[in-house]
Amino acid sequence: MRLVPRGLRARITVAVALLVTVVVALAGLVIVARIDHRDRADVDRQLAARAEKVQEDADKLLEQGNHAGGDEGQSDQDQDEYGGLLTGSQSLVRVLSDGQVVAQRGETPPFPLPVPERDGYSTLQGDGQTWRSLTGPLGTSGDRVELLQDIEPIERRLSDNIALVAAVTLLAAAVTAIGTWLITRLLLHPLQRLRTGALAISADVTGPALPAVDRPREVADLSHALNAMLDQLRTSMEATRRFTADAGHELRTPLTTLGMTLETLQRNPDLPEAQRTRALEAMRTEHRRITALLTGLQSLARGDAHALPGRTPVDLTALLAEAVQHASRRHPAVTYRLGPAAAVTMRGWPAGLRLAVDNLLDNAALHGRTDGNVDIRLSHDSTTIRITVSDDGPGIPPDQRQAMKERFTRGSRTHAPGSGLGLALVEQQAQLHHGTLHLGPSPNGGLQATVSLPSAPEAGPDPDADTDTDVSV
Incomplete structure (x- = not known):
């Protein structure tokens, strides 16, 4: 009983x-x-x-x-x-x-x-x-x-x-029991609405999954918290779906090429050494392309899902110096020139900021002149920190600059290898740090990419980690 x-x-x-x-x-x-x-x-x-x-x-x-x-x-x-x-x-x-x-x-x-x-x-x-x-x-x-x-x-x-x-x-x-039974029916009606909305939740539904409740305050807080949680779950699910779709679409071509090359080597065991060497080199190229694609897609999916660590102080001056040093080893023909700057520290995600800088430096080397120059500048004022990377390549026409921020988008003038994810990764990290990515003409004739980041706490709240952003010089 x-x-x-x-x-x-x-x-x-x-x-x-x-x-x-x-x-x-x-x-x-x-x-x-x-x-x-x-x-x-x-x-x-x-x-x-x-x-x-x-x-x-x-x-x-x-x-x-x-x-x-x-x-x-x-x-x-x-x-x-x-x-x-x-x-x-x-x-x-x-x-x-x-x-x-x-x-x-x-x-x-x-x-x-x-x-x-x-x-x-x-x-x-x-x-x-x-x-x-x-x-x-x-x-x-x-x-x-x-x-x-x-x-x-x-x-x-x-x-x-x-x-x-x-x-x-x-x-x-x-009388109290009867009155309470009737009154609680009215008081619990918002919870009943939440229950009805929860039963109708679908992963394909867009917008708020649960009804927006304004009162009582406790139920309204619960509604907002549940909707925020569902938004995060949907964002994570959408990132997973997008990762799967993008990976399947972009990996089809290199995997097909690898398969054809392996089949050719298998059917022709007496292939001349020069042709065999070219085939193996093509396979290595496709392997690097697949690896780069998977790495970029994984980084994008993690950013889409807001799977981010807590913010920590980041020395941007030291981060840029180290990134330029490694980029010089990856692209020895390109001359990287890092302008002088005072020490600038902000709160952020070191791995994300380094990912954005590395992609800017690689993008400038791949799409600039083969033996060209890349200028890197770090500046700041009371509200904004700016990281500027300029090359002397062909640049991007003004009507294509916004589209170049999309995933798997490559310029019409470039023939350099790449996955088309570089600028998309940079813009994603800029947005996660409450900043922006701007593409414009370079003083050297090529492309100038500028990442603007807030240097003051008033720049906006951080939903994933600390809420303060500061800069010290």
């Missing part, structure tokens, strides 16, 4: 109903206890006041002796002269001497009344009735006087009040 309901709506209803039940019951019992205490205190005060009256009329009470139940012919006024005790008032006064009742007046209880051993207040019960008793000394005679009052009406009032509290508590619990 399940004691705890499974649904959130039912749990909220049960919890609120129980809370209201406890609060109303406790509040009611406190009020009832307060009323009962006041009633009993009133009885005790009345007994004390009557005790003072009896002290004044003690002699008259002793002279008239016992009288209980109110004799016929004796008026209420006569009764009232002895302690203010009226027939039918369910009150009794007794004079005690040496443990014996020597005189009494008023209503006698239906059950035997013991003689109290001590003075003060006490409560007597018997035969379904409850009496309150007050005993004290009577003058200086050594006798004692006892005053009793039937408090059965107080007991009934206490029982009635408790029953009323119980009824009110049950009614409050029922």
